[in-house]
Amino acid sequence: MPSLNLRNVLRRDPDRPTLRQRAAALKTAATKAIRRPEQSTSPTANQQVDPHIALLPALRQAFAWTRDAAPFVDEPSSSPEGRAYTAVAHHCWGLSSRIIAMPSPATPAGLGALALALTVWAEGSIGKAENDGLDHERYPEERRLAAAVRAMMSVAGIDPLPGWVGFGDEPGSDDAWQAMVRRQGHGSLPAWALAGKSGPDGASEA
Numbered sequence: 001m002p003s004l005n006l007r008n009v010l011r012r013d014p015d016r017p018t019l020r021q022r023a024a025a026l027k028t029a030a031t032k033a034i035r036r037p038e039q040s041t042s043p044t045a046n047q048q049v050d051p052h053i054a055l056l057p058a059l060r061q062a063f064a065w066t067r068d069a070a071p072f073v074d075e076p077s078s079s080p081e082g083r084a085y086t087a088v089a090h091h092c093w094g095l096s097s098r099i100i101a102m103p104s105p106a107t108p109a110g111l112g113a114l115a116l117a118l119t120v121w122a123e124g125s126i127g128k129a130e131n132d133g134l135d136h137e138r139y140p141e142e143r144r145l146a147a148a149v150r151a152m153m154s155v156a157g158i159d160p161l162p163g164w165v166g167f168g169d170e171p172g173s174d175d176a177w178q179a180m181v182r183r184q185g186h187g188s189l190p191a192w193a194l195a196g197k198s199g200p201d202g203a204s205e206a
Contacts, residue, residue, distance in 0.1 A: 050110025052099050052117070059099065059113075060161060062092040063120060067163035070180060071187030084193035091199045096120035112156030118149045119164055124177075126168035143169065 065088045075082040099117035125142045129135045146167040153160070160166075165176040192200045 048106055050102075050105040050107050050113065052102055052105055052110045052113035055095060055099050056113045056116065059092070059095045059117060059120070062088075062095050063161045064163070065190050065193075066092050067180065068184060068188045068190075069193075071184050072189060073181075080194060081189065083196070084189040087193040087196075087198055088189065091193075092120060094199075108156050111152055112158040115149055115152040115156055115158065116161055118145075118152070119160060119167075122146060122149060122167055123164060124166075124168045124173070128168070128174065139169075142167070 069085050069088045072081045072085040075085060077083065077086065096117040099114060100121065102114075105111045105114050122142070122145060126139045126146065130138075146169060149167075163180050165180055166173050170176070190200070
């Protein structure tokens, strides 16, 4: 049986945007996110709440479902478990996309929510090292984006989502993914996904 690693996950779903497409989207979002907001002394500005924050609990839950479902990544796409796994992944990516598409955040909390959404899309975006002396020339956009998102997380003072295994350039990233999968044991899938729904409140997919 082939070993599980992050690259297998990224190749599994042909409908997921390519790394180049994701890099372009992330670059645009990161550019907006790190733009310094205008300073204001008005009370309403001090009380502002970014809309990104409202979706953060749902994103955390959606990402947790992807970790629970990780052992099902190699299930045939036509099987009930394979379809449920795909629904879980798409639900999580959809939530992160909604956050990324929102206007630039104006508060540290909003910046943190955006950064976490970006980590969902950018997980494993830097391909596996080939150790041929040319690795530093590969994935230049993804590496710059990873640096930007790390800076955003540092400024916002937030930790990665539980179970997140990195951008792919961290030492031992493949081992981190496999360790995460092993921690899930046999894994689990949410009832809504097994029922053929696109999300916890989604309609049945015909």
